Amino acid sequence: MLYSILRCWCQAVEALVTGLGRLVAWGVPLLALVVAFEVVSRYLLNRPTVWAFDVSLFIFAYVGALGGAFAQQRKAHINVDILYLSVPPRWKHVFNLLSYLLGGFFLVIVCHLGWGKMEEAIEFDYRRQSEWAPSMIHFWVMIVAASAVFLLQLSSDFLQNLWQLMTGQPLLDDRETGGSA
Amino acid sequence: MSVELLTAVLFGCILIAFALGVQVGLALGGIAMLVGYFTWGDAVFNVVPTTLEDNFFNFILLSIPLYIYMGQLLTRSGVGEAMFSASQAVIGRVRGSLAISVIIVCSLIGAMVGIIGAGIMTSGSIALKPMLERGYDKRLALGVIMAGGGLGILIPPSVPMIMYSAVTQNSVGRLFVAAIVPALLAVLMFIAYIVISCRLNPERAPLMTEEEQNMTGRQRLKRLRDGGLGLLLIVAVLGSIMAGIATPTESGAIGVIGVIGAVLLAVIYRRFKPSLLRVAGVETTLLVAVAMWIIIGASVFSNFHLLMGIQGLVARFTADLGLPPWGVILLMQGIMLLLGFIIDEFIIVLMCAPIFTPIAVSLGYDPVWFGILMILNIEIAIQTPPYGFALFYLKGIAPPGVTMLDIYRSITPFVLIKLAVLMLCIVFPELVLWLPDRLMGPG
Amino acid sequence: EQTFNWRFSNLYSRGTAYAEVYENFARNIETMSNGRIRIQVLYAGEGVGQTGVLGAVKSGLVQMGAIFQPAHSGEIPFGVVEIGLPGTTDDATKLSALFHEQGWQPILEQAYNQQGVEWIETYFQPAVYVLTNKPIRSIDDFKGLKIRAPGAYGKFFRELGASPVSLAWNEIYTSLATGVIDGSIGSNLIDHRDGNHVEVAKYMYPLPVAGAQAMPIIVNKKAWDSLPEDLKAIVKTAGARHAQEQLDKSTVWVSQAVADMEAKGLQWSPEPSEADRQAWRAAARKVWNDYAKGDKISAELVKILEASGAAH
Ligand code: NA
Ligand code: NA
Numbered sequence: 001m002l003y004s005i006l007r008c009w010c011q012a013v014e015a016l017v018t019g020l021g022r023l024v025a026w027g028v029p030l031l032a033l034v035v036a037f038e039v040v041s042r043y044l045l046n047r048p049t050v051w052a053f054d055v056s057l058f059i060f061a062y063v064g065a066l067g068g069a070f071a072q073q074r075k076a077h078i079n080v081d082i083l084y085l086s087v088p089p090r091w092k093h094v095f096n097l098l099s100y101l102l103g104g105f106f107l108v109i110v111c112h113l114g115w116g117k118m119e120e121a122i123e124f125d126y127r128r129q130s131e132w133a134p135s136m137i138h139f140w141v142m143i144v145a146a147s148a149v150f151l152l153q154l155s156s157d158f159l160q161n162l163w164q165l166m167t168g169q170p171l172l173d174d175r176e177t178g179g180s181a
Numbered sequence: 182m183s184v185e186l187l188t189a190v191l192f193g194c195i196l197i198a199f200a201l202g203v204q205v206g207l208a209l210g211g212i213a214m215l216v217g218y219f220t221w222g223d224a225v226f227n228v229v230p231t232t233l234e235d236n237f238f239n240f241i242l243l244s245i246p247l248y249i250y251m252g253q254l255l256t257r258s259g260v261g262e263a264m265f266s267a268s269q270a271v272i273g274r275v276r277g278s279l280a281i282s283v284i285i286v287c288s289l290i291g292a293m294v295g296i297i298g299a300g301i302m303t304s305g306s307i308a309l310k311p312m313l314e315r316g317y318d319k320r321l322a323l324g325v326i327m328a329g330g331g332l333g334i335l336i337p338p339s340v341p342m343i344m345y346s347a348v349t350q351n352s353v354g355r356l357f358v359a360a361i362v363p364a365l366l367a368v369l370m371f372i373a374y375i376v377i378s379c380r381l382n383p384e385r386a387p388l389m390t391e392e393e394q395n396m397t398g399r400q401r402l403k404r405l406r407d408g409g410l411g412l413l414l415i416v417a418v419l420g421s422i423m424a425g426i427a428t429p430t431e432s433g434a435i436g437v438i439g440v441i442g443a444v445l446l447a448v449i450y451r452r453f454k455p456s457l458l459r460v461a462g463v464e465t466t467l468l469v470a471v472a473m474w475i476i477i478g479a480s481v482f483s484n485f486h487l488l489m490g491i492q493g494l495v496a497r498f499t500a501d502l503g504l505p506p507w508g509v510i511l512l513m514q515g516i517m518l519l520l521g522f523i524i525d526e527f528i529i530v531l532m533c534a535p536i537f538t539p540i541a542v543s544l545g546y547d548p549v550w551f552g553i554l555m556i557l558n559i560e561i562a563i564q565t566p567p568y569g570f571a572l573f574y575l576k577g578i579a580p581p582g583v584t585m586l587d588i589y590r591s592i593t594p595f596v597l598i599k600l601a602v603l604m605l606c607i608v609f610p611e612l613v614l615w616l617p618d619r620l621m622g623p624g
Numbered sequence: 625e626q627t628f629n630w631r632f633s634n635l636y637s638r639g640t641a642y643a644e645v646y647e648n649f650a651r652n653i654e655t656m657s658n659g660r661i662r663i664q665v666l667y668a669g670e671g672v673g674q675t676g677v678l679g680a681v682k683s684g685l686v687q688m689g690a691i692f693q694p695a696h697s698g699e700i701p702f703g704v705v706e707i708g709l710p711g712t713t714d715d716a717t718k719l720s721a722l723f724h725e726q727g728w729q730p731i732l733e734q735a736y737n738q739q740g741v742e743w744i745e746t747y748f749q750p751a752v753y754v755l756t757n758k759p760i761r762s763i764d765d766f767k768g769l770k771i772r773a774p775g776a777y778g779k780f781f782r783e784l785g786a787s788p789v790s791l792a793w794n795e796i797y798t799s800l801a802t803g804v805i806d807g808s809i810g811s812n813l814i815d816h817r818d819g820n821h822v823e824v825a826k827y828m829y830p831l832p833v834a835g836a837q838a839m840p841i842i843v844n845k846k847a848w849d850s851l852p853e854d855l856k857a858i859v860k861t862a863g864a865r866h867a868q869e870q871l872d873k874s875t876v877w878v879s880q881a882v883a884d885m886e887a888k889g890l891q892w893s894p895e896p897s898e899a900d901r902q903a904w905r906a907a908a909r910k911v912w913n914d915y916a917k918g919d920k921i922s923a924e925l926v927k928i929l930e931a932s933g934a935a936h
Contacts, residue, residue: 025462028250028469035247035434039427042804046768046787053240053790060246060469061237067470076467077204078475078573080585084202095201102198102215103207106478109214113229124739127698128238129675130790131778136698143233227683231676238675240792295798338798346797346820348637353797353820425803428795488631488671488685490664492638531669535639 021070206478247433252306267408277379287329300333305578521562711908714835745863751832756807783907
C-alpha cells in the first residue's frame with residue numbers, strides 16, 4: 001500500500017518535471033530568435049524594438065529557473081564528489097538525504113520569499129523599469145513555481161533514497177526516473 | 182559574531198556540505214541562509230529576492246545560453262567536428278595537434294565572449310568530444326578546455342576589464358591593448374606545454390587515425406572545405422561584433438542563426454535534422470539551469486557575506502601590514518586568489534579594484550599594469566580548488582564519469598602556466614605596458 | 625541607552641568621489657548621535673545591486689538607502705518624475721523650492737510611505753547629457769541615431785526622431801566603439817568620464833537632457849519608527865548637510881570631469897539655435913504629458929511642476 005502510494009507520487013513528479021523541462025527547452029531557440037530579431041531590426045531597419053531586451057531576459061530567467069528541477073532529475077547539478085565517490089552505497093543514500101534537506105531548506109526560502117514578492121507585485125502592479133515596462137507578476141509566479149517544482153523533484157529523490165536505504169530495493173526503475181532524454 | 186569568526190564558520194560549513202556531495206548552488210545558498218538565520222534572524226532571507234532579480238535580469242549573463250546553444254548546435258550538427266578534422270588534415274602530424282587547435286579555437290571564442298562561464302561552456306561543448314573520441318587523455322582534454330575557455334576575460338572585449346576601468350578611471354582601450362601580449366604569452370605557453378608534454382607522454386595524445394593518415398589529397402581538400410565553414414562562422418560572429426552589428430552578448434544569437442543557416446545550406450554534412458534544435462535546446466537548458474542555480478546560490482552566499490562586512494576585513498588586512506611595495510603587490514594577489522574561493526569575477530573586481538588600486542598607484546605602480554594583474558589573477562582564482570566557478574562549469578560540460586578530482590588534476594599544469602604568466606607580468610611590467618605605450622603613447 | 629546598527633546602501637563603487645560623500649553622511653550621523661546610531665556603508669555591488677536597493681530597504685535587509693529612481697520605475701513610477709523629467713531646470717534654487725515650498729515633498733513622503741519606506745531628504749546631482757560619435761549641428765541630426773537612453777530619456781529621444789536602444793551599462797563602451805549605438809546618455813558628466821566613453825565618442829550636446837537629478841535618501845519604515853525623536857532629528861539634519869555637500873562638490877567634480885574629458889579630445893557640438901531649443905522643449909513637454917497620464921502621483925507632481933518656476 002505505502003509502496004504504491006510512494007511509487008505513484010514519484011512517478012507523477014518525474015512525469016511533471018520531464019514535461020516541464022522539455023517545454024522550457026524550447027525557450028532556448030526562442031531566445032536566440034528574439035535576440036537575433038532585435039539585432040536585425042536595429043541594424044538593418046534602424047528600428048530597435050522596445051520589447052526584445054525584456055523579453056530575452058524573461059526567457060533566460062524562465063529557462064534558468066524552471067530548468068532547475070529538470071537538471072535535478074537528470075542529476076546534472078554539480079557537486080564536489082571527492083568523498084562522496086569513496087563511500088559505500090548505503091552511505092551515499094544517507095549523504096543524499098542530508099543534501100536534499102539542505103537544498104530543500106534553501107528552496108523553501110526561495111519559494112516563500114518569491115511568494116511574498118508575488119503578492120507585493122500584484123498589490124502594487126510592479127513592472128520592469130524599462131520604457132516598455134512589462135508586468136513583473138508572472139516572473140514571481142514563475143519563481144514560486146520553479147522552486148516548488150524543484151522541491152517536488154527533491155521530494156521524489158528523497159523518497160527514492162529513503163526507500164532504498166530502508167528496504168535495499170529501488171522504488172522506481174531506471175526508465176521511470178527520466179533517464180531517457 | 183565578528184566577521185573573522187563568521188568567515189571561518191561559513192567555510193567550515195561549506196567544506197562539510199561539499200564533502201557530503203550537496204549540489205554546489207543549493208549548498209552555498211542553504212548554508213548562507215542557515216548561518217544567517219542564527220546570526221542575523223529571518224530578515225536575512227530578504228537577500229534572496231534582490232539576488233534573484235539581479236542575476237536573472239543581468240543582460241551580460243545572457244551570453245551564457247546563447248553561446249552554449251551555439252556550441253551545442255556546432256557539435257551536434259557535425260560542424261564543430263569538421264573544424265577539428267580540418268585542422269588535423271593540416272597539422273595532424275604534430276603530436277597533440279588537436280589540443281593545439283583547441284587552444285587556438287578557444288582564443289577565437291575568447292575574443293567573442295566577455296565572461297568566463299560562456300567561454301568555458303562554449304569551448305567545452307565544441308571541443309571536448311572531438312578530443313575524447315580520438316583517444317586523448319581525459320585530463321589533457323579537460324585542462325585544455327579550461328585553459329582556453331578562461332581566455333574570454335583576458336582577450337578583449339572583456340567585461341571585468343570594463344568594470345575595472347570604470348571603477349578606477351582608467352582607459353578601457355588601454356587595458357584592452359595591454360592584455361594582448363600577456364594573452365599571447367599564455368597561448369604560446371599553453372601550446373609549448375602541450376607539445377612538450379605529448380612528446381614526453383605520447384599516449385596522452387594519439388597521432389592521426391589510420392583513416393586520417395591515408396587521406397588522398399582530394400579527401401583532405403574536402404575536409405578543409407567543411408572545416409573552413411565552421412571557421413567562417415566564428416569569423417562571422419567576430420565580424421558582427423567588430424562591424425558594430427551586435428554587442429558581444431548579442432553576437433551569440435548571430436552565431437546560433439549562423440549555425441542553423443550554415444547547416445541548412447551545407448548539405449555536405451548530411452547530419453541536420455529538425456530534432457537537432459530540440460535536442461540541443463534540452464542540453465542547453467540543463468547547462469543553463471546548472472549554471473544559474475550555482476550563480477544564484479553563490480550570489481546569495483557572497484551577498485550575505487558582504488552585508489556582514491567581509492570587504493572591511495579585506496581593506497583592514499591590506500592596510501595594516503607595513504610590507505615593502507612588491508610585498509604589498511604579492512599580498513594583494515594572494516588575497517584575490519583566496520577571494521576566488523567564494524566570489525565571482527565581477528564582485529572581485531568591484532570589491533578589490535577600488536580597495537587595492539589606489540594603494541598600488543600610491544606605491545608608484547601603473548594602474549593599467551595592476552588591472553591586467555587583477556584579470557590574470559581572477560582567471561586563476563576562479564579555477565582553483567576546492568571552490569571555483571570555472572571548475573563547476575567545466576564539470577557541467579564534462580561527460581559522466583569525470584569526477585571532481587579528475588578536474589582538479591587536469592587543470593593543475595595549466596593553472597601553473599597562468600601563475601607563471603602572472604609572475605612574469607609582475608617581474609617584467611614591460612610585457613603589459615610596452616604595447617599600449619607603443620600604440621597609444623605613454624599613459 | 626539603545627544603539628542602532630544600520631546598513632546603508634548607496635549607488636557608487638567604493639573609492640569613487642561620490643562614495644566619499646555618502647561615507648561622510650554616515651560618519652556625520654554617528655558623530656552627531658554620539659555613536660548611538662552606527663552605520664555600515666555598503667557600496668555598489670556589496671550585497672545589494674543597484675536595482676535591489678529599494679527592495680532591500682523595504683524589506684529591512686538594509687535600513688537606509690540612496691536610490692536611483694529610474695532603476696525602480698517599475699515599482700515607483702512617480703520616481704521618474706521626481707528625479708527630473710527631460711527639460712527641467714538646472715537651477716538648484718528653483719528645484720529646491722519645488723520640493724520644499726511648492727508641494728512636492730508632502731506628496732513624495734506619502735507616496736514612499738505607502739511603499740513602507742520613509743523619505744528623509746532629497747539631494748541634487750548634476751545634469752544629464754548626451755554624448756554622440758558625430759557632431760550634432762542641428763536638432764535634425766538626432767534623427768535616425770541609435771542612442772542608449774533608458775526610460776523617460778528614451779521616450780524623449782524618440783520624440784526627436786532618434787531610436788532609443790536598451791543596453792547594459794558595461795556594454796556602452798564596446799557598443800560605441802563598434803558603432804552598435806551612435807550615442808549614449810550618462811547619469812551625469814562624471815559618469816561619462818568614468819566610463820571612458822570619450823575614447824570612443826567625442827561629441828557632447830550642449831543642452832542638458834535633464835537639468836539636475838533629484839535623488840532621495842530613504843529609510844526602512846520600521847527602523848525609522850523605532851528611533852527616538854532626537855535621533856530622527858539628527859538623521860534629518862545630517863541629511864540636509866549631506867544634500868549641501870552633494871551640491872558643493874558636484875560643481876567642482878563636474879568641471880573637473882569636463883576638463884579631463886576635454887584633455888582626451890571631448891568636443892561640444894555647436895550651440896543650438898533658438899528653433900532647436902524650441903523643438904527640444906516641445907519634445908520634453910510631450911514626455912511630461914506621457915508621464916502625467918501614467919499614474920496618479922505622477923499626475924499630481926507634473927501639475928505642480930508645470931505651474932512652478934522649475935519648468936522654465
Ligand atoms: Na573576450
Ligand atoms: Na577558487
